[in-house]
Amino acid sequence: MNGDKNIDGKAVAAALRQEVADEVAKRAKEGRQPGLALILVGDDPASKVYVNMKKKACEETGMRSLIERMPADTTQDDLLAKVREINADDRYNGLLVQSPLPKGLDEDEVVRAIDPMKDVDGFHPMNMGLLALNQPKFVPCTPLGVMELLERYGVNPQGKHAVVLGRSHLVGTPMAMLLMRKAKGANATVTLCHSRTVDIAEHTRKADILIAAIGQPEFVHGDMVKEGAVVIDVGMNRVEDATKKRGYRLTGDVLYEEVEPRASLITPVPGGVGPMTVALLLKNTLYAEQLAWEGR
Ligand code: GUN
Numbered sequence: 478m479n480g481d482k483n484i485d486g487k488a489v490a491a492a493l494r495q496e497v498a499d500e501v502a503k504r505a506k507e508g509r510q511p512g513l514a515l516i517l518v519g520d521d522p523a524s525k526v527y528v529n530m531k532k533k534a535c536e537e538t539g540m541r542s543l544i545e546r547m548p549a550d551t552t553q554d555d556l557l558a559k560v561r562e563i564n565a566d567d568r569y570n571g572l573l574v575q576s577p578l579p580k581g582l583d584e585d586e587v588v589r590a591i592d593p594m595k596d597v598d599g600f601h602p603m604n605m606g607l608l609a610l611n612q613p614k615f616v617p618c619t620p621l622g623v624m625e626l627l628e629r630y631g632v633n634p635q636g637k638h639a640v641v642l643g644r645s646h647l648v649g650t651p652m653a654m655l656l657m658r659k660a661k662g663a664n665a666t667v668t669l670c671h672s673r674t675v676d677i678a679e680h681t682r683k684a685d686i687l688i689a690a691i692g693q694p695e696f697v698h699g700d701m702v703k704e705g706a707v708v709i710d711v712g713m714n715r716v717e718d719a720t721k722k723r724g725y726r727l728t729g730d731v732l733y734e735e736v737e738p739r740a741s742l743i744t745p746v747p748g749g750v751g752p753m754t755v756a757l758l759l760k761n762t763l764y765a766e767q768l769a770w771e772g773r
Contacts, residue, residue, distance in 0.1 A: 482737060484709075484744045486622070489629050490752035497759045498538040504766070505539065511766035512541030513597065513758070514569040516559060519549035519579040523715070528575050534755045540762060541568060549579045556582060557590050564592040570769050571597035571762035576647070594768055597761035600646060608654050615761055620652040622753025623688065623709050624662065630742055632686065632707050634665035640684035642697070642730065644671045648690040648711050656686075677701070689730035699735030708736055708743040711750050 501511060513535050517528045528544055535542035545559060556574075563572045572595040578584045588596075593603040599615040607614045627634060639656045643649035649669060656665040665686065670677050672691075681687055681701040689697050690711035702708060712730030729746030737743050744750050 482740060482743055484626055484630055484742050484749055486626060486744060486749040487752045489626060490622075490756040493625070493753075493756040494534065494538060494759060497540075497756070497763055500763055501539040509766065509770060510539070510541050510568075511571075511762050512543070512569040513571040513573070513762045514543045514545065514563045514566070516545045516547065516556070516563070516572070516574045518547045518551050518556060518574070518582065521577065521579075524575045524577070531755055531758060534759060535762070538759055540759070543569065551579075551582070553582055553586070556587055560587060560590045564590075564595060567769070569595070570765040571595055571758075573598045573758075595765055597758060597765055599651065599761070605646070605651070608651060611658050611660065613655075613658075615764070616655065617647060617651045618757035618761060619648050619690075619711060619750065619754045620655050621757045621761075622750055623652060623711070624655050625757065626709070626744070626750070626753060627686070627707070628662050630707075632742065634663055634686060637665050637685040638668070638683055639665040639686040639688065640668045640670060640680050641688045641690065642670050642677070642681070643690035643692070643711075644669055645690065645692075652688055652690065652711075656688075691730055693730055694728045695730070695732040697731040697736060699732070699739055702736050702739045704739050705741045706739065708740045709750060710744050710746050712746060713751060 515528050515531055517524060532542045532544055563569055572591055574587050588600045591601055593601045596604050596615050599617040604615045608616055634656055641649050641653045653667045653669045656663055657667040668680050670680050678701045682703055684703060684706055686707045688709045692712060694714040694716050708731060710729035710731040714728050715725045716728050718726040727747055
């Protein structure tokens with residue numbers, strides 16, 4: 478492993494979290510306390526881990542936080558009622574419903590019910606639409622974290638060819654929108670590849686910046702990457718591994734050993750993009766509290 482090519486998301490995220498903690502302390506002097514409510518439905522093991530991590534991160538910065546745990550057999554109406562209850566609760570400036578929801582629940586309808594001004598995930602159609610129109614308000618945390626990493630590592634996407642693998646609402650679609658924006662630190666030429674793309678490698682080999690967010694373990698091999706490319710691995714896949722105590726290991730969408738020698742910069746998994754998501758969620762929550770404070 479050649480560590481000096483690694484983008485250290487853990488360190489950048491720690492710095493961001495410190496910035497958030499300083500800001501929370503400042504606002505506390507004005508009697509303000511930003512708050513984040515997290516709704517967790519059912520018992521998906523990964524979701525439990527993520528939600529607990531988010532709550533802990535809030536507490537460490539001095540923010541208020543709450544996990545509303547609801548059983549897997551929660552009805553759509555009960556979930557919508559909970560969302561509306563938190564929408565109306567001024568103690569919580571941010572609200573997110575952890576995805577995926579148990580089968581039978583309509584996630585799109587739930588996201589539409591979230592107050593767009595509390596939508597710290599940036600998944601509400603209004604916030605997605607604003608991003609598409611280059612008027613970003615709340616932007617999804619993971620792609621925002623990727624943009625922050627590019628900036629902090631001196632990678633200016635302007636005029637570069639960025640190839641995004643994956644078109645999810647959580648990552649791929651907003652990622653492409655952020656990179657192609659007419660804005661400082663963006664202005665890339667963007668290709669978005671997905672499961673129906675013919676000959677993905679043909680596209681990835683042309684990427685100056687390659688962003689893998691398809692949820693397929695070690696999909697990107699060395700021969701799919703241009704020499705000197707910046708490679709961002711958003712993947713977080715659980716792969717069975719009998720040699721591990723917990724029975725699985727975490728791996729990204731990139732085969733690190735093959736790709737690292739060709740890349741100029743690369744995010745490891747774990748310790749790359751992952752920690753950034755939580756840090757940007759905290760920043761979005763600060764922003765939500767600021768908007769509420771200003772009465773906007
Ligand atoms: N599931 C995986 N990532 C996310 C995220 O960023 N937000 C929510 N709400 N659910 C997720």
